[in-house]
Amino acid sequence: MATNRARRVLGYLESGKNLAGSACGLVGLGLTLAGVAGAYWPVVIAGLYGAGALIAPPERVAPPPFDPSEEVGALRADFTRLRKYLGEVELPATAAARWTGLLELYGTLLEPGWVAQVLATEPEAVHALSRAIRRDVPECVDTYNRTRWWNRLTPGGESPERHLERQLDLLHAEAESVTADLREAEARRQQTHTAYLEERGRS
Numbered sequence: 001m002a003t004n005r006a007r008r009v010l011g012y013l014e015s016g017k018n019l020a021g022s023a024c025g026l027v028g029l030g031l032t033l034a035g036v037a038g039a040y041w042p043v044v045i046a047g048l049y050g051a052g053a054l055i056a057p058p059e060r061v062a063p064p065p066f067d068p069s070e071e072v073g074a075l076r077a078d079f080t081r082l083r084k085y086l087g088e089v090e091l092p093a094t095a096a097a098r099w100t101g102l103l104e105l106y107g108t109l110l111e112p113g114w115v116a117q118v119l120a121t122e123p124e125a126v127h128a129l130s131r132a133i134r135r136d137v138p139e140c141v142d143t144y145n146r147t148r149w150w151n152r153l154t155p156g157g158e159s160p161e162r163h164l165e166r167q168l169d170l171l172h173a174e175a176e177s178v179t180a181d182l183r184e185a186e187a188r189r190q191q192t193h194t195a196y197l198e199e200r201g202r203s
Helices: 002-013 015-031 038-055 068-088 095-111 116-122 123-153 160-202
Strands: none
Touching: 015 038, 038 160, 068 095, 068 116, 068 123, 095 116, 095 123, 095 160, 116 123, 123 160
C-alpha cells in the first residue's frame, strides 16, 4: 500500500501538471520578490501553481500493445474446434462439396505462413473470418439440425437442406471476398514499396 502511494506521489512530481504548476508558482515567487504580491504572497503563489496545474494538458496514457497475430492464432484454434464439431454432427450429403470448399478456404487463410501474416494486418478481414467461424457456421449447423427435426413432424415448405446450402453459398462468397481484399491489400503494399524504391532512386 505504502509502495503504491509512493509511486503515485513520484508519478505526480514528474507529471506535466506539477511541472506547469511549479513554473507558474515560480512566476508567483518572482512577483513576491519584486514586491507585487504584498502580504498575500502565499495565496498568489498557490493560486498560480493551481492555475498552472489546471491548464496543463492531461497526461497521455499509452494504449496497451496488441499483437494481431495473437488473434489469428486464437482464431486458428477455434477453427480446429469447429472442424472437430462438424465431424461429430450429421450433415446432408448434398452439401458435402460446399462444406469441403468452405473449410478448405478457411484453412488456407489461417494456415501459418505469409497469408496468415497478411490477414493479421487487416482487422476487418480478421473480424469477418472470426464472425463466420465462431458464430455463423455453428449457427447454420445447429439451426439446420433443429429445423430438420421439426420438419419431420410437419413436413412442407422449403427443405432445411436447401436453406443450409444457400447459407453455405453465402458464407463461401464472403470468404472469397475476404480473400480478394487480402490480395488487393498485398498488391497495394507492393505498389507502395515500388514507389518508395523509385523515389529513393531519384533522390
